[in-house]
Amino acid sequence: MPQTNAPAVSLERVTVAFGAGATRYVAVEAADLSVTPGEFVAIVGPTGCGKSTLLNIVAGLLKPAAGRARVQGADVAGVMAPCGYLFQQDALMPWKTARDNVAVALEPKGVVRAEALTRAQDWLAKVGLAAFGDRYPHQLSGGQRKRVALAQMLIRDPQILLMDEPFGPLDAQTRALMGDLLLDLWSADRKAVLFVTHDLEEAIALADRVVVMSAGPAARIVAQHTIDLPRPREINEIRLDPKFHAIQRAIWNDLREEVLKTYQAQAGGAA
Amino acid sequence: MSRFTLLAWQVGVAAALLAIWHVGSSVSIFGFYFMPKFFFSTPADVLGRVWKMFATGVVWRHLWITLTETALAFVIGSVAGAGIGFWFARKPKLAAIFDPFLKAANSLPRVVLAPIFMLWFGLGIWSKVALGVTLVFFIVFFNVYQGLRETSPVVLANARMLGMNDRQLMRHVYWPSTLTWVFSSLHASVGFALVGAVVGEYLGAAAGLGYLIHEAEGVFDVTGVFAGMIVLALFVIAIDWAVTSIENRLLVWRPQPHQQS
Ligand SMILES: Nc1ncnc2c1ncn2[C@@H]1O[C@H](COP(=O)(O)OP(=O)(O)OP(=O)(O)O)[C@@H](O)[C@H]1O
Numbered sequence: 001m002p003q004t005n006a007p008a009v010s011l012e013r014v015t016v017a018f019g020a021g022a023t024r025y026v027a028v029e030a031a032d033l034s035v036t037p038g039e040f041v042a043i044v045g046p047t048g049c050g051k052s053t054l055l056n057i058v059a060g061l062l063k064p065a066a067g068r069a070r071v072q073g074a075d076v077a078g079v080m081a082p083c084g085y086l087f088q089q090d091a092l093m094p095w096k097t098a099r100d101n102v103a104v105a106l107e108p109k110g111v112v113r114a115e116a117l118t119r120a121q122d123w124l125a126k127v128g129l130a131a132f133g134d135r136y137p138h139q140l141s142g143g144q145r146k147r148v149a150l151a152q153m154l155i156r157d158p159q160i161l162l163m164d165e166p167f168g169p170l171d172a173q174t175r176a177l178m179g180d181l182l183l184d185l186w187s188a189d190r191k192a193v194l195f196v197t198h199d200l201e202e203a204i205a206l207a208d209r210v211v212v213m214s215a216g217p218a219a220r221i222v223a224q225h226t227i228d229l230p231r232p233r234e235i236n237e238i239r240l241d242p243k244f245h246a247i248q249r250a251i252w253n254d255l256r257e258e259v260l261k262t263y264q265a266q267a268g269g270a271a
Numbered sequence: 272m273s274r275f276t277l278l279a280w281q282v283g284v285a286a287a288l289l290a291i292w293h294v295g296s297s298v299s300i301f302g303f304y305f306m307p308k309f310f311f312s313t314p315a316d317v318l319g320r321v322w323k324m325f326a327t328g329v330v331w332r333h334l335w336i337t338l339t340e341t342a343l344a345f346v347i348g349s350v351a352g353a354g355i356g357f358w359f360a361r362k363p364k365l366a367a368i369f370d371p372f373l374k375a376a377n378s379l380p381r382v383v384l385a386p387i388f389m390l391w392f393g394l395g396i397w398s399k400v401a402l403g404v405t406l407v408f409f410i411v412f413f414n415v416y417q418g419l420r421e422t423s424p425v426v427l428a429n430a431r432m433l434g435m436n437d438r439q440l441m442r443h444v445y446w447p448s449t450l451t452w453v454f455s456s457l458h459a460s461v462g463f464a465l466v467g468a469v470v471g472e473y474l475g476a477a478a479g480l481g482y483l484i485h486e487a488e489g490v491f492d493v494t495g496v497f498a499g500m501i502v503l504a505l506f507v508i509a510i511d512w513a514v515t516s517i518e519n520r521l522l523v524w525r526p527q528p529h530q531q532s
């Protein structure tokens with residue numbers, strides 16, 4: 001039974017390493033992170049720093065080399081029910097149509113197929129793909145596939161949403177629309193969200209808190225910023241808010257400082 | 272090239288080949304025939320013979336036998352190949368143990384097995400089916416085994432994140448990807464099933480297309496041999512067409528090469 005007062009996600013000094021011996025590569029070192037129920041946390045960081053790796057730890061797809069990962073107070077042991085994961089790569093089943101891909105997510109919950117299909121169609125409509133239910137993944141654009149995957153994740157109604165650059169392949173305008181859609185859905189029944197993105201603006205516009213990671217190897221969480229912009233937000237509006245710019249500047253400053261620190265530490269180590 | 276021009280060219284090539292054959296076998300140059308009748312027969316004779324085979328109906332029984340053998344070899348070989356390929360893909364240790372044995376068995380020329388199969392299974396259809404099975408099995412096995420091991424880990428992880436249990440993973444991920452690999456080897460395996468049947472019949476049988484050709488060869492009936500080969504070729508084209516249309520229906524979800532830009 002999940003404890004209600006426990007954080008939705010908690011990482012305590014989590015270290016992740018790949019390989020062993022001479023080829024051992026420490027991707028993430030001693031990461032501490034806690035997400036309260038209903039909180040929207042965005043993770044930003046340079047490419048290859050270990051953002052997807054952190055999500056994989058929370059999802060139970062990877063085991064930490066050291067440290068402790070908990071979801072709703074329980075230690076992560078394999079794939080667990082409360083998490084929904086939107087992968088960075090294409091993860092739809094290529095042999096199923098968009099509608100079937102979404103509907104199949106309800107099968108483990110024991111929903112009968114006819115009902116699952118109706119609900120899948122509703123979800124496709126929500127992500128703006130009502131007319132694309134009969135298409136196979138290869139007949140969809142990258143952004144359309146991402147939206148099908150989003151519907152596939154959300155239809156199960158998971159308690160914790162792990163999203164890895166979900167809007168990566170979208171154009172700026174659709175990106176803002178999808179962001180608004182996500183905020184709408186999220187504010188209806190606040191779930192805990194861990195949202196990975198390259199785009200600092202997007203992170204600020206969406207999240208309650210932005211977590212900054214340093215560059216790998218042995219990437220660390222170098223800063224956390226609370227975003228106290230009012231909700232409900234509209235992405236294209238909030239961008240114009242002066243407070244938004246202040247926050248953005250603060251994070252950039254931090255980021256630059258931390259990146260420099262990391263850089264100097266590495267240069268010192270090498271010298 | 273439009274469909275019509277393509278067809279026109281194909282008909283043109285067939286006509287040219289027939290014309291060369293006709294001239295070579297029936298026009299003498301200083302008393303010599305470029306393609307003597309005794310060795311090459313003539314197109315008119317051969318087509319007449321083919322016509323007669325169909326008109327009198329003798330050919331149907333043979334076609335039916337060959338078709339039955341091909342179908343049985345294909346089904347048994349595919350089911351066994353897919354089943355064992357699937358099993359090995361999920362049990363890498365087992366696969367590692369059996370690897371050299373499978374490779375050795377696959378390197379064996381199957382023709383040498385034909386007499387043994389005749390001893391074991393008699394002169395009826397089963398010795399031919401067995402020969403076809405040994406060919407089909409390996410094609411399907413290697414395809415399914417390799418294909419399943421390359422099943423996208425992200426698709427699998429995603430399905431697990433959706434909460435699927437083993438049975439559901441089987442149904443929605445492993446089974447469809449196995450079928451894909453069985454179907455992607457469909458042309459090759461149907462072709463080899465037919466080769467197994469015809470070679471088996473050729474080496475010893477009382478019916479079938481291979482038997483017809485062998486029998487005609489036995490009495491130097493070149494017209495009969497060519498007629499048999501033409502019937503066989505028509506048979507192959509018909510089967511290939513059927514396989515292609517089945518394939519197009521089953522693999523709609525797959526990107527077509529010419530659709531990719
Ligand atoms: N299976 C693996 N084996 C070895 N190294 C790995 C493996 N998976 C990831 N890595 C390494 O770990 C580091 C972090 O990878 P990760 O995928 O988490 O990066 P990321 O922050 O998500 O990057 P991006 O923003 O480009 O998606 C990278 O340097 C990568 O090379």
Ligand SMILES: [Mg+2]
Nearest residue numbers: 051052088164
């Ligand atoms: Mg990543």
